[in-house]
Amino acid sequence: MRELSYREALREAMAEEMERDERVFLMGEEVGHYNGAYKVSEGLLDRFGERRVVDTPIAETGFAGVGIGAAMVGLRPIIEFMTWNFSLCAFDQLVNNAAKLRYMSGGQITLPIVFRGPGGAAHQLAAQHSQVVENLYAYVPGLKVIAPATPHDAKGLLKSAIRDDNPVVFIESEVLYGRKGPVPEEDYVIPLGKGDVKREGKDVTLVAWSKMLQVAQDAATELAKNGIEAEIIDPRTIRPLDEELILKSVRKTNRCVIIEEGWPFAGAGAEVAYRVTSKAFDYLDAPVRRVTGEDVPMPYAKNLEHLVLPNVEKVVAAVRQVLYRS
């Protein structure tokens, strides 16, 4: 199968959906003439023109709200945040409007809109530019939250998100844009809410999404050297969560370690741990463990940044604990 980068896969998803459906348009800072701050939308302006690839001023509340208004009356906007850090300026629009308009109107309003852009920590960008927001958005009923880890998943999930009739928060990973992987030529979608088994194993279940999948995979390779076979589950969609897939794996391995980049307090991993503990308690041979980012704003200094993020050693240590092999 041909290989595409994560960035190219996302671009192809948007281009194909814009081709299919005239109502789909892309809007955001630098998406057009500059070809995207991270070049995800490169070439789309040339292909679809200014009517459908719309550059905005720096006005997050404004253009997020414009997208919501347009979606209320039948367009299907893709709103790009240059990075998800800046979406916090538009948090009110996403939480109080996008998530709730359907419910508040007694189901009269349909809001087919995708908010997308890069998220997560990047190299030494410091506290205001390096943070995980999926937990914030996953908290809100009315939103769907997706965080793909591979080019294949990125394309299939973004196409589904664009076709979905709900507001979708689609969080890409800034450091995965250049990562390559197999992507089919033919049209395909991945249903929202369906996780994926990224590696089969029998000794422990690792749950990881977005760029933490790579950490989980590297840890699994390391563990395999000592005869420990980890199974890796990528839920891909944080909300709705593919609970069944996770539970099925835990019922097989009897142990679970969750790896997430974000802060530990009230994180999505806590929700996963709660569900595993309450619904597969009888199968567990050890308490569920979480490996998370440290509970601190992201420091700039490289050595400190390194301490904050989950890594292979931390995952291996957590797995040893649930196997009582420390």
Place this chain on the structure above:
Amino acid sequence: MDRDVMLLLYRDMTRIRRFEEEAARCYTRGKIGGFLHLYNGEEAVAVGSILAVEPTDYILATYREHAHYLVRVGDMNAAMAELFGKATGCSKGRGGSMHFFDVSKRFMGGHAIVGGHIPIAAGIAFASKYRGDQDITLCFFGEGTANMGAFHEGMALAALWKLPVVFICENNMYSMGTPLYRTLAVGDVAVRARGYPMAQEIVNGDDVLEVREAVRRAAKRARTENLPILIEAKTYRFRGHSMSDPAKYRTKEEVEEWLKRDPIRLLADRIYDLGIASEAQLKAIDDEAKHDVAEAVKFAEESPTPAPETLFDDIYAEEQPVPDVEKVVALPRRASAGA
């Protein structure tokens, strides 16, 4: 014009230019991480403004704030060490290029969310008025910021409550890759002041003396009458938005046209014309700047990285005994800084 002032302006602008040129080299060599936004070409704005006010007045800037820090605080070593992510940096290696702070010198940061610091500047000015201090606040930002909600809300409150704050728009014609005319429905950012309403002035941001005069007037008014103002300084950044931006969206001719109006060059010519200093004297100032920059790099190289056990320091304030009410009410009052 005072000879010493002219030379001081020249010295500060030169120091900024040399510091940033070296920072760019260190960035290319991988010594500095994250984003690095340089201020080359805009030096007259920070220098003219900050040297026009009292050292007790507050300064806030964006992620493009090395210059403002160097004019106000002047500690090149702490600045370079911060870029290198060292414990000796002005934010102890926590902030990096976009988050320089020195609260002891009333340099209130380096803020990286566009528009986020504008209401904060109004808040600092609010506190000055609340306490009856004479201090004012200078708040710098780019023209691309003028569409943010936080910009409008901060300005609206500053005007409504008559807060002593001078908003200084550094209009360098581009917000990232987008030229002004594609982001702004009005020709000048300054006109936005009308609706709040607030006084406004447009200055040539390449002319350090013009900037200085305008800010002196504005500062005096803010200090004596508590009136905010929006000053728009028209200028140009010589390099891309950050080190990762090759700035292909501008023509070579356009950049060359602006390079002719290099604010440092303009001031040097003025200094020669007035016979204030010779070429050799200005060169000596430049050499000193280069020397200090080299020392700063050495200092940064040799400084320790932040100790791992300090990772969780400074998330919350230290626990302190609850002060009694009398001490809370008796807020410190400082003597007037004078106008």
